[in-house]
Amino acid sequence: MSDREFQGYVNVTQDTGQTMFTLRATLSSTKIKAAIKLATGVAVPKRGSCHVVGGCALAWMSPDELLVMAPIAQAEKLRVSLDVALSEEHVLLEDVSDARAKFILSGTNVREVLAKLAPMDTHPEKFPVGSFNRTRFAQVAGAVFLEQDDLVSVICFRSVQDYVYALFCDAATHGSEVLVRE
Amino acid sequence: MLILNCPYCGCDKDETELAAGGEAHLKRFGPGSSDQDFEEYLFERTNPKGLHFERWRCAFGCGKWFHAARCTATLEVFGTYKAQTLEPPKVIKDVITTKRPGWSWRNFS
Ligand SMILES: [Zn+2]
Numbered sequence: 001m002s003d004r005e006f007q008g009y010v011n012v013t014q015d016t017g018q019t020m021f022t023l024r025a026t027l028s029s030t031k032i033k034a035a036i037k038l039a040t041g042v043a044v045p046k047r048g049s050c051h052v053v054g055g056c057a058l059a060w061m062s063p064d065e066l067l068v069m070a071p072i073a074q075a076e077k078l079r080v081s082l083d084v085a086l087s088e089e090h091v092l093l094e095d096v097s098d099a100r101a102k103f104i105l106s107g108t109n110v111r112e113v114l115a116k117l118a119p120m121d122t123h124p125e126k127f128p129v130g131s132f133n134r135t136r137f138a139q140v141a142g143a144v145f146l147e148q149d150d151l152v153s154v155i156c157f158r159s160v161q162d163y164v165y166a167l168f169c170d171a172a173t174h175g176s177e178v179l180v181r182e
Numbered sequence: 183m184l185i186l187n188c189p190y191c192g193c194d195k196d197e198t199e200l201a202a203g204g205e206a207h208l209k210r211f212g213p214g215s216s217d218q219d220f221e222e223y224l225f226e227r228t229n230p231k232g233l234h235f236e237r238w239r240c241a242f243g244c245g246k247w248f249h250a251a252r253c254t255a256t257l258e259v260f261g262t263y264k265a266q267t268l269e270p271p272k273v274i275k276d277v278i279t280t281k282r283p284g285w286s287w288r289n290f291s
Contacts, residue, residue: 010198047190047192048191048192048193062190062191062243062245063244063246065244119198120196121194127191133191133193134191134243134244135242135243136199136242138200
């Protein structure tokens, strides 16, 4: 599927250039955290957040799971360095790039568009920049990363990518604004 | 509408993001147990009007099971706590004692 784009009061774009790994490990272990940082160059994020350094992102999925994201060009190198750094540890590393889809929402009202579809509090006090949350969009599971105040990454299963894309395009349609902002 | 705070995610989750798992703090009776213990383990559940302890799963979030203490009549939530425990932690019991003095539930009070 090629990248697609929708222009509404928030813009919706698909980003097909990302590779994603699921990494399950004991994230409370300082040894494992150090190994992950060595391999990716990114510090293991606290719960509910996502760290990005040089295009590589680590997102907190659960107390024992991270989502590793990077541009496809870095995929092979990243996989090898994680394998090497964690070879002595009991972990699971799996390439889930083909199982996931990623969309980018941009615009000043991204919080509102999210709030239309997910039962989460998108207020800046509860969901500040850097936050990562697993939730649902209408009827399917998904995750949200607030990269900037007006920039959000949405991750879902690839099997429901058309549904999620249609949802966000619909929610972002001009004329469907809830709050009118200056 | 019920909103529970997932103690693993550390954030509020809507009822529609959770999966209900029934009564909490059940003791399993498996092979070698008496027929009566096994039957009670399988089928006997309390269904109180008022204070109740339940299991919930953060289904659309982290995927972990946790426990919640809440009132089935008013839907007031007294607190949620991690499932790696055999009984409600003291902090939860203290909250309940403040709001429902003299409470008891199964063997807890
Ligand atoms: Zn959770």
